[in-house]
Amino acid sequence: MASIGDWLFEMTDWLRTTSVVEFSLWISDQPFCIWLQSNFFAIPVFQALHILAIAVLFGSTLLLNLRILGLSGMDQSMTDRFARYQPWIWGGLLALVASGTVLIISEPVRNMVNPIFWMKMGALLVTIAVSLWFQSAVRARVDNWEVSADGHAAIRTGAVALIVLWCVVITGGRWIAYAPV
């Protein structure tokens, strides 16, 4: 544990030598940032919206992926299941990024001069890339799901991977507050 803490501490020190510092300080001077910081309830309200957005995204991901894994809703066709949840996954992601952007602006230095924040952003990009592949792979087979099992092993692996990846992103979000500085 100590060595992870030391490494994160060194990463924070390194971030302090980069232009991320000037950029985050510049955001700190913007009127929207000042408004967010001077209203006590503003940050918790946007944090709550951020959590509700990930709830919509993660709930939809679970319902779709558990169907793919054969663990839920086997009486519903994959076509119907996909049509119901895939748009809400992208909609949830949009709300997540929008509320997340406000949260970055609300505490720019605490967030950006923080190695855990950048690890979370890296995990988020990987998760979005896997989601794009996953969506097109499922869409290509969704109408023949019960007829032909071609490629299902890769899709099942993707279904588990996406649930794990979103948990990693959520974990990153919670630990931003605990980065050693």
Place this chain on the structure above:
Amino acid sequence: MILNSFWESLEGSAFSSAIASSEWMFPTIETLHVIAIVSVVGAIIIMDLRLLGLTSRNRLVTAIARDTLPLTWIAFACAVITGLLLFVSKATSYMINPYFLFKMGLLALAGLNMAFFHFVTWKTVAEWDGSVAVIPTAAKLAGLGSLIFWALIVLCGRIIGFTLGIYH
């Protein structure tokens, strides 16, 4: 309050102190609490939107209940267990925090709303299961109330993070 000494002794137990004094235990339990809450609320939103007739319109209400209820209860159990572990580590600070008490009150309201829906409105579900056009007002109100209560529960949870320890 006579209960003060109870919360103090709970917080002072070896188990609670271990969570409070560890560098990683509290944030790790918090992380599991967030994943559990996100799962509960995500599943509940799917059911509520169906009760309001806004989504899953081509799927029976009873089918959506089967889709979401196992996830809801498993994740809720995880949220309660992790929540209790967080609570005992700082019991006295939580018990004097108004937002924690609001959150518990809202949880009770969400529970009463669900109980009324389950024991009264759900009795006639066979009559309105198939068509979005005949969803009774009581079912729509249960869905709307649930959305509002859970959104406020999440909000109070976040405000606790900013106010724990400022009340004495």
